[in-house]
Amino acid sequence: xxxxxxxxxxxxxxxxPVGAVFKDRASLVEHRVHINTQWGIIGTRDRGAxxxxxxxxxxxxxxxxxxxxxxxxxxxxxxxxxxxxxxxxDARGNxxxxxxxxxxxxxxxxxxxxAKRKNSHAPSYGYRYDGLFQVESFWxxxxxxxxxxxxxxxxxxxxxxxxxxVVTDVASLPSGNVEPGRTRVTRSQIRRARAxxxxxxxxxxxxxxxxDARLTIKGLGYAQGAHIRPVGQPHSGTDTPDNLLCLCxxxxxLFDNGEIVVNDDLTIVSSQPNRGLLRTSHDHVINLDxxxxxxxxxx
Amino acid sequence: xxxxxxxxxxxxxxxxPVGAVFKDRASLVEHRVHINTQWGIIGTRDRGAxxxxxxxxxxxxxxxxxxxxxxxxxxxxxxxxxxxxxxxxDARGNxxxxxxxxxxxxxxxxxxxxAKRKNSHAPSYGYRYDGLFQVESFWxxxxxxxxxxxxxxxxxxxxxxxxxxVVTDVASLPSGNVEPGRTRVTRSQIRRARAxxxxxxxxxxxxxxxxDARLTIKGLGYAQGAHIRPVGQPHSGTDTPDNLLCLCxxxxxLFDNGEIVVNDDLTIVSSQPNRGLLRTSHDHVINLDxxxxxxxxxx
Numbered sequence: 346x347x348x349x350x351x352x353x354x355x356x357x358x359x360x361x362p363v364g365a366v367f368k369d370r371a372s373l374v375e376h377r378v379h380i381n382t383q384w385g386i387i388g389t390r391d392r393g394a395x396x397x398x399x400x401x402x403x404x405x406x407x408x409x410x411x412x413x414x415x416x417x418x419x420x421x422x423x424x425x426x427x428x429x430x431x432x433x434x435d436a437r438g439n440x441x442x443x444x445x446x447x448x449x450x451x452x453x454x455x456x457x458x459x460a461k462r463k464n465s466h467a468p469s470y471g472y473r474y475d476g477l478f479q480v481e482s483f484w485x486x487x488x489x490x491x492x493x494x495x496x497x498x499x500x501x502x503x504x505x506x507x508x509x510x511v512v513t514d515v516a517s518l519p520s521g522n523v524e525p526g527r528t529r530v531t532r533s534q535i536r537r538a539r540a541x542x543x544x545x546x547x548x549x550x551x552x553x554x555x556x557d558a559r560l561t562i563k564g565l566g567y568a569q570g571a572h573i574r575p576v577g578q579p580h581s582g583t584d585t586p587d588n589l590l591c592l593c594x595x596x597x598x599l600f601d602n603g604e605i606v607v608n609d610d611l612t613i614v615s616s617q618p619n620r621g622l623l624r625t626s627h628d629h630v631i632n633l634d635x636x637x638x639x640x641x642x643x644x
Numbered sequence: 645x646x647x648x649x650x651x652x653x654x655x656x657x658x659x660x661p662v663g664a665v666f667k668d669r670a671s672l673v674e675h676r677v678h679i680n681t682q683w684g685i686i687g688t689r690d691r692g693a694x695x696x697x698x699x700x701x702x703x704x705x706x707x708x709x710x711x712x713x714x715x716x717x718x719x720x721x722x723x724x725x726x727x728x729x730x731x732x733x734d735a736r737g738n739x740x741x742x743x744x745x746x747x748x749x750x751x752x753x754x755x756x757x758x759a760k761r762k763n764s765h766a767p768s769y770g771y772r773y774d775g776l777f778q779v780e781s782f783w784x785x786x787x788x789x790x791x792x793x794x795x796x797x798x799x800x801x802x803x804x805x806x807x808x809x810v811v812t813d814v815a816s817l818p819s820g821n822v823e824p825g826r827t828r829v830t831r832s833q834i835r836r837a838r839a840x841x842x843x844x845x846x847x848x849x850x851x852x853x854x855x856d857a858r859l860t861i862k863g864l865g866y867a868q869g870a871h872i873r874p875v876g877q878p879h880s881g882t883d884t885p886d887n888l889l890c891l892c893x894x895x896x897x898l899f900d901n902g903e904i905v906v907n908d909d910l911t912i913v914s915s916q917p918n919r920g921l922l923r924t925s926h927d928h929v930i931n932l933d934x935x936x937x938x939x940x941x942x943x
Contacts, residue, residue, distance in 0.1 A: 390864075434862060444864055447862075447864045447866055449838065450838060450842070518840065518927065518928065519843055521882065521883045522882070522884070523882045524880075543749070548817065558894065560894060560897060560903075561915065562745075562746050562903060563739075563901075563903075565742070566746075583820065583822045584821040584822075585821070585822060593894055598859060599859060604859075604861060
């Protein structure tokens with residue numbers, strides 16, 4: 346298959362404002378907003394995704410407006426749309442959305458009319474371009490059907506980010522910008538108990554519980570507080586000591602993306618060289634249910 | 645000296661709204677907003693800073709409203725307030741603001757009236773509580789006088805963050821929050837050419853130019869684009885390839901905080917074990933002026 350023939354470009358489409366409504370999928374293609382009438386996700390693993398269509402048809406999608414829990418493709422019955430098998434991150438579109446998460450390049454979101462009127466954020470007619478969303482995280486979980494589906498947390502980007510052209514010819518780097526401008530960005534964020542995170546880091550003397558690294562800044566320890574079961578929709582992890590780890594930034598990224606998981610006996614499972622056991626403390630006990638929840642997102 | 649006697653608490657002071665004006669420094673002390681009539685910075689290296697007073701008197705402070713370039717204490721003539729010597733990050737208040745940067749706990753900012761009317765953001769009378777600011781970065785640079793002064797980039801926090809009580813008794817962790825709420829945060833951010841950052845990372849195959857680490861997420865390389873000379877006020881670094889490095893998150897934190905600097909011959913100077921040379925590429929040439937600028941911020 347030649348996917349590169351179906352690449353239109355990242356970011357906003359010139360002349361298409363947020364809120365523009367199109368009568369059908371063919372019209373989306375014609376205006377280069379979503380360039381395939383069948384696929385829900387336009388993109389490839391190499392480049393990432395450029396656009397997704399949120400339709401009323403998928404039982405596991407959840408639409409909160411500026412936050413969408415979007416599910417991938419595959420495993421659905423062609424006639425009924427029901428989930429009849431597991432989904433895989435190897436599938437083209439599912440892999441593309443993982444790449445979008447890693448690169449940080451946002452995707453265009455188009456919402457389709459919801460015939461069943463269950464989604465109050467869907468348009469009453471046709472397909473509406475609803476702006477750019479960042480793929481904040483991905484995981485796998487059981488859908489309503491019981492089969493494992495690929496999930497993505499899409500969060501609306503307020504910033505106007507026209508011109509996300511991704512360069513593939515690395516022999517000539519883009520020239521960049523000698524005087525980069527500023528922009529105002531608004532987003533919703535979890536109100537964390539920073540005192541708690543500080544106390545956990547202090548208790549571990551800012552040493553990573555996974556790799557034992559201890560970064561310092563002017564002699565002060567530096568680490569990050571990482572939630573095991575993610576806080577926020579749809580995981581609703583708690584901001585409590587038994588759900589927090591003291592990690593270095595590298596292990597934090599790997600843990601949040603499932604490249605590191607921890608077994609019930611606290612052995613660390615990682616693509617990196619053997620890590621041994623998660624270092625814990627009598628004064629800071631980890632809830633094994635949270636470790637299990639985290640493992641299950643990425644198994 | 646017993647600094648702990650002069651600790652009042654982090655965050656907003658109950659009953660003191662943003663914009664509240666106080667007639668003099670004694671009144672600030674009385675209302676627990678800034679609990680010392682002489683010091684510009686309340687805080688210690690161990691705890692961090694809880695409040696700072698921005699006065700018109702300091703020649704190197706720069707006030708942009710929601711962004712303040714604040715200079716530390718020390719090296720000033722007691723009579724004239726002129727800078728007559730270098731400042732040091734070892735000084736109590738200067739060290740406290742570094743700690744605030746590392747912990748991420750914001751400081752109360754109080755602006756004093758500017759008799760010379762040079763600062764349009766200063767109140768016309770007395771002292772005004774202007775809210776919480778995050779210490780986004782610190783560095784040292786030559787002041788107007790030619791002496792090196794400690795500088796801090798203070799950025800206003802829109803979020804209400806009452807109750808930043810920092811726990812010091814690690815034997816009993818705070819209980820945290822089982823259902824953390826959400827809050828909306830607005831901030832100004834530099835509009836970066838993400839295509840540029842992606843191209844630089846791609847060119848280095850997502851391998852850290854400092855430590856050679858290569859993180860992966862589902863087989864995709866993960867790295868961060870790090871500016872050498874910082875973008876934004878007052879450094880105004882360019883968002884161009886010759887000012888960008890491909891770094892792992894750990895080296896990014898260390899580089900941004902001056903724990904890693906790079907010499908003209910590309911040898912890496914670090915508190916970490918010997919790192920050798922910065923790995924570069926024919927297709928990605930680093931501007932030595934930017935490396936010098938960065939070194940000079942932290943020498």
